[in-house]
Amino acid sequence: MAAYPTPDVVTALAPDASSLKAGRGLASPGKWTLAAGNDTALWGLMQGSGKDPYHVRVLADGSATKCSCPSRKFPCKQALGLLLIAAGQPAKLASSAPPDWVEEWLASRAEKTTKTEAKAAKAAEEAPKAPADGKAQAQRRAKRMERMAEGMGFLNQWLGDLVRQGLAEAPVTDHSFWENTARRMVDAQAPGLARRLRQARETALSDAMALDDARKNAPRLPDDLGRLHLLLTAGTRLEALDPDLRAEVEQFLGWTVAQESVLSGPGVTDRWFAAARTMEEEERVITAVTWLYGAESGHHAMWIQSAPVQQPVFTPVPIGRWLEGELAFYPGVQPLRALWKTPFPTTQAPSGGVPFETVSQVLERYAHGLAVNPWRTVIPFYLHARSAREKQGKKEWLVDGDGQALPMVPNDARRQLMRAISGGQPGLVFGLWDGYEVTPLGMESETGWVSLT
Template structure:
């Protein structure tokens, strides 16, 4: 239950924005001036009327238990600037957005949303899935045919890699990107989109700067390992075989036992994948001690709809996916709205982070990174413009990977540290760590480093 006295912070609201333009526009609407008829309930509903350029104000309502948004404006962004402005006003001014009776126009959407949730929990609307499950023989035949196509694609890819190594890596730079794109398209035709994605990444390496032959050889080796693992999957342990199926692009439903917990939203950021947008949301269970990754996907031209307030705690169930070392989970039933909480998850040294990443690689050799929480580390700049996270007590240090995601947060992290130790959550990979969130010493507030 979301009590009116426990509201999100402005930073948590702005972390929901789909892009910087929405963040700026929403901030301008975070004052009481353009709003009328605003109110909220203990059950997590927030609503208001925002004056726009037309004669009628925009009707905006938010269900913070999702969160989910509804606005009469024509924007295709979720949340739109009006929803962000309303939440900013709700977060900062209890007099402007106080407890009130829900108006009819807001109640209509909230009630319809509640009915849809009840039907989903009761299993209604799943007739299509039930019909497919009712014919297991047809499903088995479809699965076998797809596996045969993937095997044919993996065999062809093995020949392509052998030709590359036989002719020398220098030929990859001369051939250009077109041949790789053609090979990737053939993998997609073979219904192995995971292989296709990795092939496209290979094609970009020859133009990535000094040292590219080493990087190309590393990625070719991993792709060869994935090919051979797929072709010999019957001999693999069940968890590793499930990981291989996921890596080549076979999707499977989240079927693990649900885990109910208070989940701290550690980080949220978007990654472009061709024309689509993938949103990665990291969660930590206070009681279970589990770290989980929730993915949300947006179609071409639209951001993903799922957005959670970073730094808040959400009482909910997560349903894990299968696979060795997999952290991915699906967000299930939620119990009330997310509320601000204090303090980071338990952390460790940089050496312990490397050990945990190494153990995860043993279960999933194709893992790009692993979530780690580093306690008492100091951000240290190098003479060449690079940064490191060094243990305050001495010992090892982890290089900070310079990416478009990490660069904007480095100065925020340095300012938060002031030369002293901080706690940092991030993704640790073979090139270093990407910081995603931080906490100052003896300060419970999470500071996002990705916005």
């Protein structure tokens, strides 16, 4: 019999609590037109609201899924239901030969794996060689730099006018106020600057809607604009920057780094703990971010996958599990974003805990990070802590063993889930610190790791 994932592993794979609940509702063979599997894959037919049933395909270890349903969550509830049947009632799965639509999916995945490995090998082989069209590339880069320089000059003047006018007088909560300038940055081939302008508008709206006195008395928009001005200054001095910092600044401005270039560089082989996964949709693109931690290297890593809404394809990893594989990091100061050099990392059973910091250590690491890279304003961390509410007011804090605390984002549902899991007792928590508040994304419970996203 195939070694299918355990119920705990399937639970960790769920993108959120509602998907897990819906998946459990489908974890009965009687609800399926077909539910089958072998050592390689699971497959099934589930009747949805349309005429044709959903075609569900899942790798036997749960590391990849595909379903014809319109859900934007991965794995979807059908895939989770099929995995839960395999985990709890494997004998109820039909033992037939995979149908053509399953064989085609498996063949396609095998072909992609082969191509990925060949592409990485070719990139590594050709990396030392000068590109044949180096002169043309240099000309294109120079032309783009001219356009970006014009855009940065305009934006610098725009920021100066805004400061002279005063933030209190400017229509900073109006969409068009930011969007018109953001579009000019896109036209100047500086999409990173456009993204920061749109983020500044979100900050301005949050400032305007703030309920707590601390946020009202210390709005965060000036910080965003200050970092934007600093980025513009760095963008005009690229040649004088340290190579790692220059690579970082170029990416913040909007230059992309080819995946082939990243994969051709050195990698870090380790056991990586998958702590959390978040998914967001922006401008018809779904972005999934998986946060990882290396047991031996001590490296934090951020693995990003993006795909159009119409055809989102992601390789899910089981949250709360250890993955054996090699990561290649994008260039930069204290690199964080990474790609898997290992096409499909091997999932391992839980073994050993993740080391945690104190609040003081998190703040010290954050301060050091800002000193060398002031534009990376979010860091991942692990704390052994408990949540505590203020006696007066609604603010909730994450308190470590030394009694030091960090404020948490005002997300009542997430905080209630943390209290329900921990019972008010301290435990291992994974989250993100942005200099203002903690966003908790995962925590340890008595039965295993729990995703809070």
